[in-house]
Amino acid sequence: MRAVIQRVTSSSVRVEGRVTGSIGKGFMVLIGISTEDSSEDLNYIEDKIAGLRIFEDDDGKMNLPLADVGGEILLVSQFTLYGDARKGRRPGFIRAAKGPEAKALYEDLVLRLRSRGFRVETGEFGAMMEVAIVNDGPVTILLDSEKKF
Secondary structure (H helix, E strand, O other): OEEEEEEEEEEEEEEOOEEEEEEOOEEEEEEEOEOOOOHHHHHHHHHHHHHOEEEEOOOOOEEEEHHHHOOEEEEEEOHHHHOEOOOOOOOEOOOEOOHHHHHHHHHHHHHHHHHOOOOEEEOOOOOOOEEEEEEEEEEEEEEEOOOOO
16 A cells, blocks of 8 residues: 655645645645455555654644644545556556455555544545645655555
């Protein structure tokens, strides 16, 4: 499982002209799910999102997690995080999980983060989306449950 986390002052997602999710200060998270992902991968990503300390403390150091700053999460599924462009010019998506499997893990992640007390907004799984991001910093963190980066 892969996640791109951007610290934002605001972010929103639109589907066919309507806003499906919108947050203020918090994390805009793009989540990619692979064919090999399991509950262990989900646990890893959930814990990282919930505990990642990338908000500044009183000394200006990135030391505070999302909960300490009252942050929100906008979680958007993005299968292209498993695009492989090492050969040729057109990426292949063979490692990206198919709809039903990916959707189940995506929805489980949403529920888990909500159960931790976070306000979680979402895109629309499988839809063409327009995502607006006001990156704060900018700060962008890459996560991979296989710990490849």
